[in-house]
Amino acid sequence: MDKLIRFFRNVSFLVFLGVSLYAYAFLPARVFVFVDEGERFMADKGVFFYTALGVFFFVNILIMMVDFYVTKAGASSKPATIWLASLAAVLNLFLTLSVAAVFAANADLGFSGDRLFYAGLILIVMWFMAFLFLFRKAGTRARNED
Numbered sequence: 001m002d003k004l005i006r007f008f009r010n011v012s013f014l015v016f017l018g019v020s021l022y023a024y025a026f027l028p029a030r031v032f033v034f035v036d037e038g039e040r041f042m043a044d045k046g047v048f049f050y051t052a053l054g055v056f057f058f059v060n061i062l063i064m065m066v067d068f069y070v071t072k073a074g075a076s077s078k079p080a081t082i083w084l085a086s087l088a089a090v091l092n093l094f095l096t097l098s099v100a101a102v103f104a105a106n107a108d109l110g111f112s113g114d115r116l117f118y119a120g121l122i123l124i125v126m127w128f129m130a131f132l133f134l135f136r137k138a139g140t141r142a143r144n145e146d
Contacts, residue, residue: 002078005085012092016056019096023103024049031106052099059095063088083131090127094120 024045031048032040067084097120
Protein backbone atom coordinates (compact mmCIF):
# COMPACT_ATOMS: atom_id res chain seq x y z
CA MET A 1 0.00 0.00 0.00
CA ASP A 2 2.86 2.34 0.86
CA LYS A 3 4.47 1.92 -2.58
CA LEU A 4 1.15 2.45 -4.35
CA ILE A 5 0.48 5.72 -2.52
CA ARG A 6 4.01 6.96 -3.12
CA PHE A 7 3.68 6.02 -6.80
CA PHE A 8 0.42 8.00 -7.00
CA ARG A 9 2.12 10.97 -5.31
CA ASN A 10 5.02 10.87 -7.77
CA VAL A 11 2.68 10.56 -10.74
CA SER A 12 0.70 13.53 -9.40
CA PHE A 13 3.94 15.59 -9.58
CA LEU A 14 4.30 14.77 -13.26
CA VAL A 15 0.61 15.32 -14.03
CA PHE A 16 0.68 18.74 -12.36
CA LEU A 17 3.77 19.78 -14.30
CA GLY A 18 2.25 18.48 -17.54
CA VAL A 19 -1.07 20.27 -17.04
CA SER A 20 0.70 23.47 -15.98
CA LEU A 21 3.00 23.47 -19.00
CA TYR A 22 0.09 22.70 -21.34
CA ALA A 23 -1.95 25.51 -19.81
CA TYR A 24 1.01 27.91 -20.04
CA ALA A 25 1.52 27.07 -23.70
CA PHE A 26 -2.09 27.64 -24.73
CA LEU A 27 -3.34 30.37 -22.39
CA PRO A 28 -3.74 33.90 -23.75
CA ALA A 29 -1.27 36.56 -22.63
CA ARG A 30 -3.76 37.91 -20.03
CA VAL A 31 -5.56 35.32 -17.93
CA PHE A 32 -8.56 35.88 -15.71
CA VAL A 33 -8.16 33.77 -12.62
CA PHE A 34 -11.52 34.19 -10.89
CA VAL A 35 -14.69 36.17 -11.06
CA ASP A 36 -15.87 37.85 -7.88
CA GLU A 37 -19.29 39.47 -8.13
CA GLY A 38 -18.78 40.71 -11.66
CA GLU A 39 -15.10 41.59 -11.23
CA ARG A 40 -12.32 39.76 -13.01
CA PHE A 41 -8.87 39.32 -11.54
CA MET A 42 -6.48 39.42 -14.46
CA ALA A 43 -2.86 38.26 -14.45
CA ASP A 44 -0.16 37.63 -17.01
CA LYS A 45 0.11 33.98 -17.91
CA GLY A 46 3.72 33.93 -16.69
CA VAL A 47 2.70 35.27 -13.29
CA PHE A 48 -0.10 32.70 -13.10
CA PHE A 49 2.22 29.85 -14.13
CA TYR A 50 5.02 30.71 -11.71
CA THR A 51 2.59 31.39 -8.87
CA ALA A 52 0.96 28.01 -9.43
CA LEU A 53 4.38 26.34 -9.42
CA GLY A 54 5.37 28.24 -6.27
CA VAL A 55 2.21 27.18 -4.42
CA PHE A 56 2.69 23.59 -5.63
CA PHE A 57 6.30 23.40 -4.46
CA PHE A 58 5.53 25.21 -1.18
CA VAL A 59 2.77 22.72 -0.32
CA ASN A 60 4.92 19.72 -1.21
CA ILE A 61 8.01 20.97 0.63
CA LEU A 62 5.88 21.71 3.70
CA ILE A 63 4.45 18.18 3.64
CA MET A 64 7.95 16.71 3.17
CA MET A 65 9.24 18.72 6.15
CA VAL A 66 6.37 17.45 8.33
CA ASP A 67 7.07 13.91 7.07
CA PHE A 68 10.75 14.30 7.97
CA TYR A 69 9.83 15.55 11.45
CA VAL A 70 7.36 12.69 12.01
CA THR A 71 9.93 10.16 10.83
CA LYS A 72 12.55 11.65 13.20
CA ALA A 73 10.05 11.52 16.09
CA GLY A 74 9.67 7.80 15.45
CA ALA A 75 6.26 7.43 17.09
CA SER A 76 4.27 5.20 14.69
CA SER A 77 5.92 6.86 11.73
CA LYS A 78 4.78 4.29 9.13
CA PRO A 79 1.03 5.13 9.23
CA ALA A 80 1.79 8.84 9.54
CA THR A 81 4.17 8.71 6.56
CA ILE A 82 1.56 6.91 4.46
CA TRP A 83 -1.06 9.45 5.52
CA LEU A 84 1.21 12.37 4.60
CA ALA A 85 2.07 10.82 1.21
CA SER A 86 -1.62 10.38 0.46
CA LEU A 87 -2.28 13.96 1.61
CA ALA A 88 0.39 15.20 -0.80
CA ALA A 89 -1.12 13.18 -3.65
CA VAL A 90 -4.64 14.48 -3.00
CA LEU A 91 -3.50 18.10 -2.66
CA ASN A 92 -1.43 17.76 -5.85
CA LEU A 93 -4.49 16.49 -7.67
CA PHE A 94 -6.53 19.39 -6.26
CA LEU A 95 -3.92 21.91 -7.44
CA THR A 96 -3.85 20.21 -10.85
CA LEU A 97 -7.62 20.47 -11.13
CA SER A 98 -7.44 24.13 -10.08
CA VAL A 99 -4.94 24.94 -12.84
CA ALA A 100 -7.10 22.98 -15.30
CA ALA A 101 -10.15 24.96 -14.14
CA VAL A 102 -8.42 28.28 -14.87
CA PHE A 103 -7.32 26.93 -18.24
CA ALA A 104 -10.85 25.75 -19.06
CA ALA A 105 -12.32 29.11 -18.09
CA ASN A 106 -9.89 30.95 -20.37
CA ALA A 107 -9.76 28.53 -23.30
CA ASP A 108 -13.51 28.51 -24.07
CA LEU A 109 -13.76 24.71 -24.03
CA GLY A 110 -17.54 24.72 -23.79
CA PHE A 111 -17.82 23.89 -20.10
CA SER A 112 -17.26 25.73 -16.87
CA GLY A 113 -13.93 25.31 -15.15
CA ASP A 114 -15.71 25.60 -11.81
CA ARG A 115 -16.69 21.96 -12.07
CA LEU A 116 -13.05 20.92 -12.01
CA PHE A 117 -12.32 23.06 -8.97
CA TYR A 118 -15.32 21.67 -7.08
CA ALA A 119 -14.34 18.14 -8.10
CA GLY A 120 -11.01 18.75 -6.36
CA LEU A 121 -12.77 19.97 -3.21
CA ILE A 122 -15.04 16.91 -3.24
CA LEU A 123 -11.94 14.72 -3.60
CA ILE A 124 -10.37 16.33 -0.51
CA VAL A 125 -13.57 15.83 1.52
CA MET A 126 -13.80 12.18 0.39
CA TRP A 127 -10.13 11.62 1.31
CA PHE A 128 -10.72 13.13 4.76
CA MET A 129 -13.82 10.98 5.32
CA ALA A 130 -11.91 7.85 4.25
CA PHE A 131 -9.10 8.81 6.63
CA LEU A 132 -11.57 9.14 9.52
CA PHE A 133 -13.14 5.80 8.61
CA LEU A 134 -9.77 4.04 8.48
CA PHE A 135 -8.59 5.74 11.69
CA ARG A 136 -11.75 4.66 13.50
CA LYS A 137 -11.43 1.13 12.11
CA ALA A 138 -7.76 0.91 13.22
CA GLY A 139 -8.67 2.24 16.69
CA THR A 140 -11.42 -0.37 17.08
CA ARG A 141 -9.04 -3.13 15.96
CA ALA A 142 -6.39 -1.97 18.50
CA ARG A 143 -8.93 -1.96 21.34
CA ASN A 144 -10.08 -5.47 20.43
CA GLU A 145 -6.50 -6.74 20.57
CA ASP A 146 -6.03 -5.42 24.13
